[in-house]
Amino acid sequence: xxxxxxxxxxxxxxxxxxxxxxxxxxxxxxxxxxxxxxxxxxxxxxxxxxxxxxxxxxxxxxxxxxxxxxxxxxxxxxxxxxxxxxxxxxxxxxxxxxxxxxxxxxxxxxxxxxxxxxxxxxxxxxxxxxxxxxxxxxxxxxxxxxxxxxxxxxxxxxxxxxxxxxxxxxxxxxxxxxxxxxxxxxxxxx
Amino acid sequence: xxxxxxxxxxxxxxxxxxxxxxxxxxxxxxxxxxxxxxxxxxxxxxxxxxxxxxxxxxxxxxxxxxxxxxxxxxxxxxxxxxxxxxxxxxxxxxxxxxxxxxxxxxxxxxxxxxxxxxxxxxxxxxxxxxxxxxxxxxxxxxxxxxxxxxxxxxxxxxxxxxxxxxxxxxxxxxxxxxxxxxxxxxxxxxxxxxxxxxxxxxxxxxxxxxxxxxxxxxxxxxxxxxxxxxxxxxxxxxxxxxxxxxxxxxxxxxxxxxxxxxxxxxxxxxxxxxxxxxxxxxxxxxxxxxxxxxxxxxxxxxxxxxxxxxxxxxxxxxxxxxxxxxxxxxxxxx
Numbered sequence: 001x002x003x004x005x006x007x008x009x010x011x012x013x014x015x016x017x018x019x020x021x022x023x024x025x026x027x028x029x030x031x032x033x034x035x036x037x038x039x040x041x042x043x044x045x046x047x048x049x050x051x052x053x054x055x056x057x058x059x060x061x062x063x064x065x066x067x068x069x070x071x072x073x074x075x076x077x078x079x080x081x082x083x084x085x086x087x088x089x090x091x092x093x094x095x096x097x098x099x100x101x102x103x104x105x106x107x108x109x110x111x112x113x114x115x116x117x118x119x120x121x122x123x124x125x126x127x128x129x130x131x132x133x134x135x136x137x138x139x140x141x142x143x144x145x146x147x148x149x150x151x152x153x154x155x156x157x158x159x160x161x162x163x164x165x166x167x168x169x170x171x172x173x174x175x176x177x178x179x180x181x182x183x184x185x186x187x188x189x190x
Numbered sequence: 191x192x193x194x195x196x197x198x199x200x201x202x203x204x205x206x207x208x209x210x211x212x213x214x215x216x217x218x219x220x221x222x223x224x225x226x227x228x229x230x231x232x233x234x235x236x237x238x239x240x241x242x243x244x245x246x247x248x249x250x251x252x253x254x255x256x257x258x259x260x261x262x263x264x265x266x267x268x269x270x271x272x273x274x275x276x277x278x279x280x281x282x283x284x285x286x287x288x289x290x291x292x293x294x295x296x297x298x299x300x301x302x303x304x305x306x307x308x309x310x311x312x313x314x315x316x317x318x319x320x321x322x323x324x325x326x327x328x329x330x331x332x333x334x335x336x337x338x339x340x341x342x343x344x345x346x347x348x349x350x351x352x353x354x355x356x357x358x359x360x361x362x363x364x365x366x367x368x369x370x371x372x373x374x375x376x377x378x379x380x381x382x383x384x385x386x387x388x389x390x391x392x393x394x395x396x397x398x399x400x401x402x403x404x405x406x407x408x409x410x411x412x413x414x415x416x417x418x419x420x421x422x423x424x425x426x427x428x429x430x431x432x433x434x435x436x437x438x439x440x441x442x443x444x445x446x447x448x449x450x451x452x453x454x455x456x457x458x459x460x461x462x463x464x465x466x467x468x469x470x471x472x473x474x475x476x477x478x479x480x481x482x483x484x485x486x487x488x489x490x491x492x493x494x495x496x497x498x499x500x501x502x503x504x505x506x507x508x509x510x511x512x513x514x515x516x517x518x519x520x521x522x523x524x
Contacts, residue, residue: 010252012245013252017246050241161251163209166209169250
């Protein structure tokens with residue numbers, strides 16, 4: 001894997017992933033359906049994957065928010081479900097309200113909390129794999145040897161952990177909105 | 191890897207399938223770094239959206255496993271310290287609070303008046319009150335909180351005497367009479383345009399901002415023309431120590447400066463003290479900054495001017511300080 005690609009992955013891990021819960025919350029606040037939110041987020045990551053020079057972006061979280069906002073707008077236009085409040089918008093649901101330093105700090109804390117939650121929810125062996133990865137900096141191959149399991153098992157556990165954090169990001173700040181979520185589920189069922 | 195579904199899946203399922211496959215690829219790339227993977231290239235080529243999903247999955251894996259590997263510090267310790275400063279309010283909840291009812295509040299605060307006779311009419315706004323006034327000639331005024339002005343139209347001129355506060359004037363062009371705003375020793379004559387006059391109680395300065403068209407500003411013996419995008423600060427008393435020289439404002443800053451009209455406070459590096467002064471004009475619920483060091487912190491973002499509580503909570507979280515509220519006063523940094 002090229003060094004440039006590695007840098008991009010680290011940049012996304014550091015600045016974009018932590019902002020994802022807030023961006024999703026903003027989309028929800030502006031009335032986007034869960035399907036649409038997933039779709040817009042995925043679109044935004046595609047843009048980021050295609051960015052020629054991501055280092056130039058001074059406020060990555062704000063850039064992410066702006067990208068999603070534009071995609072959302074384009075979509076509303078396309079679908080002609082133009083609702084009054086979305087165009088007389090007070091822009092606030094889509095603003096990252098901090099300077100870059102504070103933004104990064106708040107994001108980093110949020111991400112640590114999320115990562116911590118996810119790691120704690122994983123089965124014992126999976127947790128151990130990530131302990132060895134984080135602290136010892138071991139490769140999957142070395143971890144497999146130490147734990148006396150096949151490399152496929154390690155790879156599989158790594159995949160599960162990624163899926164767990166993907167799911168956590170998708171629903172992270174819905175924890176305290178369970179009522180709203182149930183209502184949305186009912187709506188879709190009915 | 192799963193094949194593409196034949197049945198038309200919902201968008202959500204599509205996204206989840208792609209995410210799930212991306213997670214598998216991220217794990218495989220991590221297992222065999224540097225190995226060529228023609229299957230992966232195939233997978234990526236079949237749908238442009240997959241590159242984004244893979245980047246996200248790899249970043250997620252990096253977040254899960256990348257920490258501490260570079261610094262080599264004992265992970266447990268440093269992470270616990272950071273986690274103990276947990277955010278008291280989730281960002282989602284904060285924004286819900288900021289936006290809930292905000293529209294209703296603004297709607298209630300912004301009253302629309304139609305005035306038929308504009309001879310000697312006085313308009314005054316209290317704390318927390320924004321008025322939109324339509325004048326008989328078709329001109330309009332947006333009057334910010336804590337402002338006072340008198341409209342005096344006669345056959346020769348449309349004259350407005352401003353005593354204090356901040357007003358955006360939009361003068362109707364059809365009327366042949368000059369549209370004149372007098373504030374202190376300064377006279378602003380409109381030549382078919384929109385402009386804002388801010389008589390700042392905290393200073394001796396009067397600030398004129400032209401958002402459209404041309405105005406003429408006269409003070410003492412000096413006189414100059416200002417065009418759209420220009421801002422000028424003049425002494426209220428008319429005594430000028432330097433030549434009048436307007437500065438050109440980028441459109442973005444111009445919109446920001448007049449955002450109060452829409453009930454928004456837009457900050458782009460303004461200090462907490464400046465932001466609080468603005469909010470205190472607009473709200474009964476006053477904010478006090480207890481810690482002077484906080485007052486100079488720079489802020490970015492958009493807030494509802496009608497929601498000082500939401501503002502204070504956002505500040506508390508972002509500046510890592512506390513707020514208390516008692517007796518109609520919010521204290522930041524107590």
